[in-house]
Each structure stands twice: as structure tokens, then as C-alpha cells.
Amino acid sequence: MIEAQRVSKLYGRGVYALRELSLRIEKGEFVFLTGPSGAGKSTLLRLLLRQETPTDGRLIVGGRELAKLSGRQVQAYRRSLGFVFQDFKLLQNKTVLENVAFVPRVLGMASSQQQRRTFQVLKWVGLQHRMTSLPMELSGGEQQRIAIARALVNDPVIIIADEPTGNLDPDLSLEIMNLFREINARGTTVLVATHDRELIRRVGRRTVTLNHGSVVEAT
Amino acid sequence: MRALSYFFGEAVQSLLRSRQASVLSVLTIAAGLFVLGFFLMINANLQRIIGGWTDSAELAIYLRDDAGSEQVAALQDVVNRSGLAASVQYSSKEEARRDFARDFPDLASTAAGLERNPFPASFAVRLNASGREASGAVDTMITTINATPGVADVRYDRTWLTRLNATVRVIRGAGLAIIILLAIACAMTVANVVRLAAMARRDEIGIMELVGAPFAYIRGPFIAEGLLQGGLGALLAVAALLGTFAAIRARYAVFMADAVGLTGFAFVPMQIVLLIIVGGMALGCLGGFAVARGVR
Numbered sequence: 001m002i003e004a005q006r007v008s009k010l011y012g013r014g015v016y017a018l019r020e021l022s023l024r025i026e027k028g029e030f031v032f033l034t035g036p037s038g039a040g041k042s043t044l045l046r047l048l049l050r051q052e053t054p055t056d057g058r059l060i061v062g063g064r065e066l067a068k069l070s071g072r073q074v075q076a077y078r079r080s081l082g083f084v085f086q087d088f089k090l091l092q093n094k095t096v097l098e099n100v101a102f103v104p105r106v107l108g109m110a111s112s113q114q115q116r117r118t119f120q121v122l123k124w125v126g127l128q129h130r131m132t133s134l135p136m137e138l139s140g141g142e143q144q145r146i147a148i149a150r151a152l153v154n155d156p157v158i159i160i161a162d163e164p165t166g167n168l169d170p171d172l173s174l175e176i177m178n179l180f181r182e183i184n185a186r187g188t189t190v191l192v193a194t195h196d197r198e199l200i201r202r203v204g205r206r207t208v209t210l211n212h213g214s215v216v217e218a219t
Numbered sequence: 220m221r222a223l224s225y226f227f228g229e230a231v232q233s234l235l236r237s238r239q240a241s242v243l244s245v246l247t248i249a250a251g252l253f254v255l256g257f258f259l260m261i262n263a264n265l266q267r268i269i270g271g272w273t274d275s276a277e278l279a280i281y282l283r284d285d286a287g288s289e290q291v292a293a294l295q296d297v298v299n300r301s302g303l304a305a306s307v308q309y310s311s312k313e314e315a316r317r318d319f320a321r322d323f324p325d326l327a328s329t330a331a332g333l334e335r336n337p338f339p340a341s342f343a344v345r346l347n348a349s350g351r352e353a354s355g356a357v358d359t360m361i362t363t364i365n366a367t368p369g370v371a372d373v374r375y376d377r378t379w380l381t382r383l384n385a386t387v388r389v390i391r392g393a394g395l396a397i398i399i400l401l402a403i404a405c406a407m408t409v410a411n412v413v414r415l416a417a418m419a420r421r422d423e424i425g426i427m428e429l430v431g432a433p434f435a436y437i438r439g440p441f442i443a444e445g446l447l448q449g450g451l452g453a454l455l456a457v458a459a460l461l462g463t464f465a466a467i468r469a470r471y472a473v474f475m476a477d478a479v480g481l482t483g484f485a486f487v488p489m490q491i492v493l494l495i496i497v498g499g500m501a502l503g504c505l506g507g508f509a510v511a512r513g514v515r
Contacts, residue, residue, distance in 0.1 A: 078431030106432040
């Protein structure tokens with residue numbers, strides 16, 4: 001599903017964020033990406049979201065080399081992904097319903113289909129009763145569940161999460177991780193970057209540890 | 220259809236969200252287009268005045284007091300054979316004095332009291348269409364007439380009309396330059412207002428990019444916003460133009476009819492009104508497109 005072949009990412013002044021990183025994630029896997037700050041976790045996720053391209057090496061997802069995708073192909077590729085960030089990235093002037101429905105709306109989905117999918121995912125994350133609330137009226141855990149609902153609304157094949165529990169307490173973090181486990185149980189590939197070792201231990205899934213831009217441990 | 224509804228829905232929301240900036244932008248476009256429309260309206264009416272004057276421009280041939288009837292007949296023959304005259308009217312010395320007394324009643328008694336009639340006999344030649352167009356042929360005819368015995372003087376209104384036309388052309392050129400500058404200013408104002416809207420929506424744009432929204436969905440709302448601003452500005456300009464037109468006609472119609480012979484001060488033609496509206500929308504689009512192009 002995801003294959004990194006000796007991927008390097010070099011920023012200005014010769015600083016390597018990733019150095020000859022190789023990694024393989026199978027379809028339907030749940031993988032934690034961990035390591036200290038500056039290890040290269042977020043850089044790898046940015047490359048996977050095709051926000052950036054590798055300086056060297058090949059990053060292949062679903063058989064397609066990301067660096068070679070055209071503008072329209074990048075759009076099509078991103079439609080197969082769901083993303084979740086530490087800071088939720090919810091639109092503060094839109095209600096919960098509008099935040100989740102925003103994705104199918106801008107993808108040109110029919111109105112009836114938009115509504116059906118939005119209700120489904122909001123029900124699934126257990127927040128159907130907060131549809132008319134604004135993000136600022138929700139707790140951190142609720143906001144992250146809305147962000148997960150938004151990531152799921154387009155039925156992605158891969159979910160990419162960058163420190164999704166960074167702003168949450170341990171109990172809420174576990175709750176969010178349980179949601180990811182359920183998503184994974186339905187066959188979606190899940191890649192979660194976190195530096196929370198205790199959380200990884202409690203969830204107990206395959207872990208890839210990065211340091212200085214390279215894989216130093218894989219379980 | 221779904222996409223258009225999305226573009227315009229977002230554009231309306233954005234306009235309402237940044238009301239003050241949007242109003243400023245719409246007013247700027249309206250002011251620019253009003254100046255354009257006003258200029259075109261004045262220009263159209265000026266053309267009508269000059270056209271009227273040109274149509275009624277006459278060649279006046281004044282005869283010497285000692286000109287004999289053969290000379291008068293020969294002169295009339297020269298004019299008729301030129302093929303440039305639509306009508307030729309002879310006026311004797313006595314008729315000239317009567318016309319003067321009719322046109323200037325206060326001075327009638329003075330003219331009647333003179334021992335000798337000072338008014339010359341004359342021909343008033345109204346030129347036909349080819350005569351009005353072919354100034355070279357008219358000049359040749361004037362030279363011939365001047366050389367004909369019995370002719371004291373030849374006056375042709377066309378000379379000062381030509382000068383007036385040249386002046387109007389210069390004014391029109393300067394007006395056009397001002398209009399182009401105003402159009403650029405309008406497009407830049409729209410671009411800046413739409414850019415502010417883009418900054419306000421940068422989080423949305425970021426998410427749209429991440430979820431793989433088509434470029435049209437990312438850029439469309441900005442172009443629609445420019446289009447709406449331009450269209451609203453144009454409608455406002457046309458409304459202001461109509462108001463100004465009504466005010467001018469109500470207040471100065473009599474004065475213009477007396478002073479310059481302009482009866483029925485005209486509004487700009489419907490094609491120009493459509494041009495102003497479409498032009499406003501195009502300017503707005505241009506501003507919106509300038510911003511949308513930078514959004515990926």
C-alpha cells in the first residue's frame with residue numbers, strides 16, 4: 001500500500017529531515033510512527049499528503065509514485081486519503097455539520113449524498129447531537145472526533161494522523177485511539193504519528209521508530 | 220449547476236462577511252463606470268450637436284453691389300454644376316435688409332433709416348452629403364467662386380466646425396485615457412478586496428487543497444465574488460447615470476435647446492448600457508481571477 005524506497009528530504013543549508021528512509025506498510029495495517037521531535041515524522045506525513053516531494057528516493061502509494069503525479073492526479077490521490085491533525089483544523093465559523101459536510105460539498109457530491117454521509121459519520125463518532133454547535137463550544141476530545149468524522153466522510157482508503165492526541169488527556173487519547181482501531185477494523189489503513197510511548201503501548205500495534213530522519217526500529 | 224451554486228453561495232457569504240470592504244469596492248467600480256457612462260453620454264450628445272450644426276452649415280456668397288444679372292446667373296451656374304449643393308437660395312439686398320429687421324427687431328429702425336442699404340445680396344448654399352464629406356472639393360469650388368466676377372466675399376461655416384471637431388477629438392482621447400486608468404484602478408480594487416477575502420478563507424482553502432477539491436471549486440468563488448462586485452457596481456453606475464440624466468434634462472433642457480440647439484438631450488444607447496454592465500462584470504472577474512490564479 002505504502003512504500004518508501006530510500007527516501008530523503010533535504011531542506012536548505014544541507015539539513016536532512018529524512019535520510020534514505022525505507023518503509024513498507026501493507027493495506028489494512030495500523031502503524032504508529034514515533035520518535036523524538038525532529039525525527040522526521042511530520043516530514044514523512046507531508047510527503048505522504050503530497051504537500052512536498054522527496055529530494056531523493058521514491059515514495060509509492062497504491063502503486064503510484066507520488067512525485068510523478070500531475071496536479072489533477074494529486075487531487076484524485078488526496079481524495080483517497082483522510083487526515084487528522086493535532087490542532088484539529090476545524091473551521092471556526094462553521095457548525096459541526098457544516099465542517100463535516102464541507103468535504104463532500106467541495107468535492108461536488110450531490111446534496112442528498114452529502115447529508116447522508118455526514119449524518120452517518122457524525123453518528124459513528126457519537127456527536128450527532130452536537131451538529132449545530134460551533135467548534136469552540138466543544139471539548140478538545142469532541143473537536144478531534146469531529147476532525148475524524150471529517151476525515152472519514154469521503155470513505156478514504158488511508159487515514160493519516162499527525163499527533164492526533166497531542167492536545168488531549170490520556171483518557172481522551174485512548175478514546176480517540178479506539179476510534180482509529182474501529183476505522184482500521186473496517187479495512188482502512190491507518191498511520192498515526194505520535195511521540196506518546198505510553199499510548200502506543202496501550203494500543204499495542206506495529207510501531208516504526210524514526211530518529212534523525214531514518215528508521216531506527218520497526219516492530 | 221451544483222458547482223455554480225457553490226461558487227455564488229460562497230461568494231455571497233464572503234461579500235456579506237466583509238461588508239465594508241465589499242461596499243468600498245462596489246462603489247469604486249460604480250464611480251469608474253459612472254464616469255465612463257457620463258463621458259459617453261456627453262460625447263453622444265456633443266456629436267448630435269456638431270452633427271446638427273454640420274448638416275445646417277452653409278456656404279454664404281456675398282455679391283458686390285455692382286454685380287450684374289449675367290454675373291449673378293453665371294455664379295448660380297457655377298454652384299449648380301459643382302454637384303455639391305443641396306439647395307441654393309438667392310437673397311437680394313432688400314431681402315437681406317428685411318431679414319436683418321426680422322432677426323434684430325431692436326435695430327430695425329436704425330437699418331431702415333440708413334440712406335444707402337448696406338446689406339449685400341447673397342447666395343446661401345446648403346451642401347449635400349457629398350459636399351459635407353468632401354472638404355477638398357468644396358475648397359476648390361470656393362476658389363472658383365472667389366475668382367468669379369461680381370463676388371465680394373465667400374464665408375464657409377465648416378472651417379470652425381472642423382476646428383471644433385478636432386478639439387472634441389482631443390477631449391475624447393484624454394477622456395479615454397482617464398477611463399482606461401479608472402478601469403485599471405477598479406480591477407485593482409476588486410483584486411485587493413478579493414485578496415482580503417482569500418486571506419480570511421485561507422483555512423478553508425488549506426482544507427480544500429488537502430481533500431483534493433478540484434481547482435475550479437477552490438478558485439471559482441473568488442471569480443464569482445469579483446463578478447458580483449463588478450455587476451453590482453455597474454448596476455449602481457447605470458442607476459446614478461439615469462438619475463444624472465433626468466436631473467440634467469429637467470434643469471437644463473430649455474437652456475440647451477436655446478444655447479446650442481440641442482433638443483431632446485439623449486441617454487446613452489442601450490448597447491452602451493449593456494456594455495457598462497458587462498464591462499463592470501468583466502472588470503470584477505479580472506480582479507477575482509488575478510487572486511484566484513495565485514490560489515493552488
